[in-house]
Amino acid sequence: MAESTEPLSPRARLAVTAGRAAAAVSRAAGRGSGSVIGGRVALKLDPELLRRLAGHLDVVLVSATNGKTTTTRLIAEALRAGGEVVSNALGANMPAGITSALSGGSSARYGVIEVDEKYLAAVARDVSPKAIALLNLSRDQLDRAAETRMLAERWREGLQGSKATVIANADDPLVVWAASSSTSVVWVAAGQEWKDDAWSCPACGGVLQRPDDTWACSECGFSRPEPTWVLAGDSVLDPYGSAWPIRLQLPGRANKANATTAAAVAATFGISPQVALERMQSVAAVAGRYDVVTYQGRDLRLLLAKNPAGWLETFSLIDPPPTPVILSVNARSADGTDTSWLWDVDYARLAGHPICVVGDRRLDLAVRLEVAGLEFHVCDSLAEAVRLCPPGRIETIANYTAFQDLRRTVGN
Numbered sequence: 001m002a003e004s005t006e007p008l009s010p011r012a013r014l015a016v017t018a019g020r021a022a023a024a025v026s027r028a029a030g031r032g033s034g035s036v037i038g039g040r041v042a043l044k045l046d047p048e049l050l051r052r053l054a055g056h057l058d059v060v061l062v063s064a065t066n067g068k069t070t071t072t073r074l075i076a077e078a079l080r081a082g083g084e085v086v087s088n089a090l091g092a093n094m095p096a097g098i099t100s101a102l103s104g105g106s107s108a109r110y111g112v113i114e115v116d117e118k119y120l121a122a123v124a125r126d127v128s129p130k131a132i133a134l135l136n137l138s139r140d141q142l143d144r145a146a147e148t149r150m151l152a153e154r155w156r157e158g159l160q161g162s163k164a165t166v167i168a169n170a171d172d173p174l175v176v177w178a179a180s181s182s183t184s185v186v187w188v189a190a191g192q193e194w195k196d197d198a199w200s201c202p203a204c205g206g207v208l209q210r211p212d213d214t215w216a217c218s219e220c221g222f223s224r225p226e227p228t229w230v231l232a233g234d235s236v237l238d239p240y241g242s243a244w245p246i247r248l249q250l251p252g253r254a255n256k257a258n259a260t261t262a263a264a265v266a267a268t269f270g271i272s273p274q275v276a277l278e279r280m281q282s283v284a285a286v287a288g289r290y291d292v293v294t295y296q297g298r299d300l301r302l303l304l305a306k307n308p309a310g311w312l313e314t315f316s317l318i319d320p321p322p323t324p325v326i327l328s329v330n331a332r333s334a335d336g337t338d339t340s341w342l343w344d345v346d347y348a349r350l351a352g353h354p355i356c357v358v359g360d361r362r363l364d365l366a367v368r369l370e371v372a373g374l375e376f377h378v379c380d381s382l383a384e385a386v387r388l389c390p391p392g393r394i395e396t397i398a399n400y401t402a403f404q405d406l407r408r409t410v411g412n
Contacts, residue, residue, distance in 0.1 A: 008052060008053075009052075011045065011046050012046050012048075012049055012052050012053075014045060014046075015041075015042040015043070015044075015045035015046035015049050016042060016049070016053075016103045018041050018042060018045055019038040019039060019041045019042030019045075019099070019100060019103060020038060020103065021038075021041075022034065022037050022038045022040075022041040022042075023035060023037060023038030023100060026038070033090055033092070034100075035088070035090065035092040035096075035097045035100040035101065036092055036094070036096045036097050036100070037096075038096075038100045038103075039092070039095065039096030039097055039098070039099035039100040039103075040096045042096075042099055042100070042103065043095065043096060043099055049099055049103075050095060050098060050099045050102065050123070050126045050127065051126045051127065053099065053102040053103055053105070054102055054111055054126065054127035054128070057086070057102070057105065057108060057109070057110060057111035057127075058109060058110050058111070058130045058269065059110070059111040059112075059113060059127045059128065059129040059130060059131075060075055060079070060110070060111070060112045060113065060129060060130065060131045060132070060133065060265055061113050061115050061120065061123060061124060061127070061129045061131070061132045061133070061164075062075065062112070062113065062114050062115065062132075062133045062135070063114075063115045063116070063117050063120045063132070063133070063134060063135070063155075064117070064133075064134065064135030064136045064137070065117060065135075065136055065137055065138045065139075065140050065148075065307065065309060066135070066136055066138065066254075066306070066307070066309050066310050066313065067135050067136065067254060067257075067258050068093070068114045068115075068135060069091045069093075069114055069286055069287060069289075070250065070255060070258050070286045070289070071133060071135060071258040071261055071262055072087060072088070072089070072112055072113070072114040073087075073089060073283055073286045074258055074259055074262035074280045074283060075112050075133070075262045075265050075266065076089065076110075076112040077279045077280055077282060077283055078262055078263070078265070078266040078271055078275070078276035078277075078279050078280060079110045079112060079266060079269060079271065080279065081266075081271050081275050081276070081279055082109065082110070082269060082270065082271055083108070083109030083110060084105075084107055084108040084109055084110070085108055085109070085110045085111075085112055086101060086102055086104060086105025086108040086110070086111050086112075087101060087111070087112040087113065087114075088100075088101035088113055088114055089101075089287070090287055091114060091287055093113075093114040093115050093116045093119075094116050094119055095119060095122065095123060095126075098113055098115070098123060101113070110269070111127070113127070113129075117137065117151050117155075118151070118154070120132075120154075120155060120158060121154060121155065121157065121158025121159075122158075124158060124159075124162060124164065125158075128163070128164075129162075129164045130164060130165065130268070130269070131164055131165045131166075131167060131265055131268050131269070132159070132162070132164045132165075132166045132167070133166075133167045133168075133261055133262075133264075133265050134155065134166060134167070134168040134169060134175045134178065134179055135169055135172075135175070135190065135257075135258070135261060136169055136172045136174075136175060136192065136194075136309070137151055137152055137172065137174040137175060137178075137197065137198075138194055138196075138197045138307060138308070138309040139196075139197055139307060139308065139309075139341065139344070140306060140307040140336070140341075141307075141335070141336030141338075148174055148197045148198075149174065149202055151174075152174040152175070152177055152178040152202055153178075155178035155179075156177060156178045156179075156180070156181045157181070159178065159179065159181050159182045160181045160182075162182060162183075163183075163184075164182070164184070165184045165185075165186060165268050166179045166182040166184065166185045166186070167185075167186045167188060167261060167264045167265050167268070168185055168186070168187060168188065169188055169190045169191075169192070169257075169261070170187040170188060170189050170190075170224055170225050170226075170227040171189060171190060171191050171192040171213070171215075171224065172192045172198060173198045173201070173202055173208060173215055173222075173224075174197070174198055174202050176224065176225060177202035177203055177222070178202075185225075186228060186229065186264055186268070187225045187226065187227040187228055187229070188227055188228075188229040188230075188231075188260055188261050188264050189213075189227035189229065189230040189231060189260075190231055190257040190258075190260055190261055191231060191253065191257050193253075193254075193309075193312055193313060193316075194308060194309035194312050194313075195210070196308070196344065197309075198215075201217035201219065201220060201222050202222075203217065203220055203222040204217060204219055204220040204222065206218060206219030206220060207219075228264075229260055229261075229263065229264040230260070231253075231256055231257050231260040234246050234247075234256070236259070236260045236263050236273055236277065238263075238267070238273050242273075244263070244273040244274055244277055245277070246259050246260075246277060246280075247277070247281050248280060248281060248283070249281065249282075249283060249284040250283060250284070250285075250286070250290055251290060251317050252313065252316055252317045253313075253316065254313045254316075259277065259280055262276065262280065263276045263277055288302055288304075288403070288407050288412050289302065289303065289304045289403075290302070290303065291412055292393070293410045293411075293412050295382070295386060295409070295410040295411075296383060296386050296387070298386055298389070298393075298394055299393045299394065300326075300386070300393070300394045300395075300396045300410065301393060301394070301395055301396060302396050302398075302403065302406060302407065302410075302412065303317065303318070303395060303396060303397045303398070304397075304398065304399070304400070304403045305397050305398070305399060306335070306399050306400050307341060307399075308341055308344040308345050311345045311397070312345070312346065314397055315346075315349045315350070318353075318395040318397075319393065319395060320352075321351075321352030321353050322352060322353065322354060322390065322392070323353060323392055323393065323394075323395055324353065324354040324355075324356070324389035324390055324392060324394045324395070325350060325353045325354070325355050325356075325394070325395045325396075325397065326355075326356045326357075326358060326382070326385045326386070326389065326394055326395070326396045326397070327355060327356070327357050327358070327359075327365060327397050327398070328357075328358045328359035328362075328382075328396070328397070328398035328399070328402035328403075328405070328406060329342070329359045329360070329361045329362065329364065329365045329398070329399050329402055330359050330360040330361060330399060330400075330401045330402040330405070331360060331361045331364075332360070332401045334400050334401050335399050335400050335401050335402075339361050339364045339365075342364060342365060342368045343368060345368075347368060347369055347372040347374060348372045348373070348374070350369075350372075350374060351373075351374060353395075354375075354389060354390050355369065355374060355375065355376035355377070356376065356377045356378075356379050356384075356385035356388055356389060357369065357376055357377070357378050357379065357385075358379050358380070358381065358382055358384075358385050358402075359398065359399075359402045359405075360402070362378055362379070363378065366378050382406060382409050382410075383409075
């Protein structure tokens with residue numbers, strides 16, 4: 001367990017109190033949870049507050065382009081077997097949101113923190129994590145995010161000299177290259193369905209060869225490391241070769257991969273795979289994702305897909321045709337305003353599904369579906385889309401702010 005720290009200074013206590021007050025005002029005004037504004041106010045009053053709040057915690061940082069919110073939740077559930085956990089469960093994953101989350105964890109033993117990819121190195125410097133989980137890197141928010149190779153380089157530089165145990169996906173070459181600068185790495189065979197951001201070697205720029213389930217650079221020899229934790233069908237194989245069943249309520253292979261990483265993280269804190277995986281069974285939804293809600297007399301399953309890799313995983317989750325599908329895309333600041341990523345998504349996989357399109361950028365999406373040769377309806381609202389859908393449960397897939405809009409509309 002992390003060493004206890006001195007009680008918070010008067011300045012730090014004032015910062016926490018002011019942050020909570022700002023968050024409460026934000027919630028009362030209907031502006032969201034208030035975690036970001038609360039954290040900003042607190043950090044303005046005490047720029048060292050994040051470091052102070054994390055001083056007594058054994059911290060896990062979780063970063064990736066896809067899957068970090070779910071994996072953070074699964075790790076938190078597993079670590080509760082060993083003590084109280086504080087976590088930014090709603091996904092506010094930049095320093096302000098993390099500060100808000102940790103301000104409520106004075107009695108916690110563990111801090112399980114989701115971190116935006118761009119802020120991983122900075123947050124790690126502040127909170128001195130015991131473990132860092134790295135899941136994947138792929139293109140996202142194209143108008144402002146760094147190219148994936150540059151993000152991997154930031155991670156690689158930030159992890160040099162870190163005392164943390166890094167739990168990293170051996171199947172993603174970018175993650176492997178980033179994690180290889182660390183002194184202590186646990187490799188996990190978690191898989192990588194989306195490969196379009198990792199065809200060239202991050203070490204030398206050569207072409208990666210991908211025979212079967214492995215990969216290697218033919219020019220410099222950079223290659224997939226041997227994993228010690230493996231997702232094998234519906235089980236996790238631990239470093240001793242023992243198989244532990246995965247029985248999640250969350251759907252899909254991607255969540256089994258998330259559970260495998262979470263089990264490897266829990267093991268670094270002395271929690272057995274059996275206990276960790278059993279505790280993960282209680283997670284039925286994550287911040288509204290995978291929830292089935294009733295709206296206008298119909299059952300809608302809410303699915304989040306923020307970028308090409310996320311859409312690819314989500315298509316593997318939906319019920320087969322003729323299940324109706326509603327797609328919603330926005331391009332607000334939190335989404336990234338460049339919608340060219342739509343052309344990287346294989347929407348032809350939706351052939352046979354009745355499709356309705358909503359959201360701020362429904363016409364952009366409609367053009368993409370037209371080129372894919374799909375039939376669809378463009379609708380001005382979710383209510384109109386639901387009325388046009390044939391009978392049966394409706395799969396509703398949306399990117400970030402569109403997903404939040406849908407949740408507000410259905411009262412979730």
